[in-house]
Amino acid sequence: MAGELNFFATASKGLEPLLAEELETLQAQDVRQVRGGVRFNGSLETAYRVCLWSRLAGRVLLPVVETPVTDSESLYRAVAAFAWEEHFDVSNTFAVDCNLASSQLTHSRYAALKTKDAVVDRFRDHCGVRPDVVVDQPDWRLNVWILKDVLTLSLDLSGDSLHRRGYRTQGGKAPLKEHLAAALLLRAGWPQKAAVGAPLVDPMCGSGTLVLEAALMAGDCAPGLKRDYMGFLHWRQHDADLWNRLRDEAVQRREQGLQTVPRLVGYDQNPSAIKNAWDNAANAGLQDKVHFERRELSSFGDEPISAQPGLIITNPPYGERLGEVEELMGLYQLLGQRVREHFLHWQLSVFTSGNQFGHQLEMRARKKHQFFNGALKCQLLHFEVEPEHFYRETVSLPHGLAEVEELSDGAEMFVNRLRKNLKKLRRWAKRQHVTCYRVYDADLPDYAVAIDLYEGAAHVQEYQAPSTVDTRQARRRLREIITVLPDELGIAADQVYVKTRKRQRGSEQYERQAEQGSFFEISEGGNWFLVNLSDYLDTGLFLDHRQTRELIRSLTQGKHFLNLFAYTASVSVYAADGGARSTTSVDMSTTYTEWARKNLKINGFDGPQHQVIRADCLQWIKECNEKYDVIFLDPPTFSNSKKMAGNFDIQRDHVDLIYSVADLLTPGGVLIFSNNLRNFKMDRDQLADLVIEDITRQTIPEDFSRRRNIHNCWKIEWR
Known part of the structure; x- marks a missing residue:
């Protein structure tokens, strides 16, 4: 059959993407993933190469008829109209496979029977005799697929599923199919590792499928070379010379490839499984390229496999009943322990079902791939066997960090x-x-x-380290800090809270860091405030503004006070305590406005004269018609929150912002403006209509005197 043809390669669920990549390497054209497989175009040689070389395909189908069918009679007529006698001899046996989806025909066995009758009647009418039907390995196989009342008739060129390589005569309990084993090896990166001579070992190898598929890959062996059965061998349009040439080419590649196969080892505690593995290796002609040995998992790694790190890949049992699952937990724990102790710098890939087993390995997986083993949803977990990926001993403290056993000189x-x-x-x-x-x-x-001390608790903010700092070293220093703090500060170990501080964008500053809900009251300046050391990046009370809050209290007796970007309204509490006639606190965060109301309430300032408004401050300022005697303005350095009309940059936008806020002052009113941009420059020339007094130094508390650039602060009035 000459020219370009359309083909369809079936695939098990989850293998379609890998199969599509593989078909492109086999010279297939116009490769397209669809339900249940991959469509592709190519010549007859392309189809032969796929049958010979595909490690992932189920069957290779050649569609010959596509037409609508709505009932059994229209199906019969469509099948009987095709000239089957031009493709196969009447003496050839055949079989019919049938699948239906969204079809008015609802019984696949009946549709297969109707198809068989049509083929038989076609041969009888044109040849005088009928062919025989044989279920197992017929001379040719017809595939019937009816989707949404559209019939596709295809010749099954593979004749049988290509996962049957021809080497496995015995399988263990629930053996892994060969094409799934190949997919796992591809996802684990085995071809790349084999190319540089890395070893492979399966500590629970069963009948050896993973090891043997790894050998076929590493040895450039065509997986279909050992098959003596293909669906096209009795096809009248079969090109025997072409097929023999491709097989001869595959034989030569195998002979050359097997000379460089790295060390491949399989262990299993079951002697029958090891015998089956050796028999399968002999059938595959790989008995000199692999090694199988009976070995308990508890002794895995006692004898070195290779000086070069390689791949450990395995498919442990899954367990179906509760007792089995509990027993398997110990199996996975043992596997993880042996790997961590004896295979440092290797890669471990484990194929398992559910989520309960992977954690027992006590390592963090760097990647996961989802597969289906039959109908069972499974995952292939990949681990780099490196100490930094090992689980540490469980720590019940809020920060989750383990203490160090010995302090470094730097820690001292x-x-x-x-x-x-x-x-x-x-x-x-x-x-x-x-x-x-x-x-x-x-x-x-x-x-x-x-490190901030909040009465009986410590809040530790780790400044984000630059990329030049070794992350492991930075982590150890942090662990040293949490080790010594309880004794040095005289607090309980579970009262040390740790966060990493980095520049916040948009709404990140409002997002929860944890879900512990640990609010408690602290006192400051005769007032009470709720703080939370665990759930948010900031605690609810800016300690560096302690003096600023005192200043506001001294200015607000009998005054109307406005607090913009109010956060948790601690400044408003001070203003109310100083005798303010009214306070208005504006912030766009629901979290912080609720927090603000609680702070006001616990201090007795929950009357109608103390308002908390949730709004975009920049927009609220434009729409405000009220005047205030004292205003506190402490905007963020930068914000691009979705809740705001646009983005905000304090350096770029401060002139317009200050003028807009100053317009809300009563005659003789005072604006206290603060920000924490360390290199901020006030544009006094653009603000010439205002009297601006830098009061930064007098608002820096004693405990922040070592970092006087913690914030900037000005007192501003109209001239």
């Missing part, structure tokens, strides 16, 4: 600096009646954290 320096700070700050805090304050702020560059 950190402890000395912390003690020095505490000696000074504790005396100051006692005199000033301050219970929440900063005790350390990246005083040593290598220990780049800020």
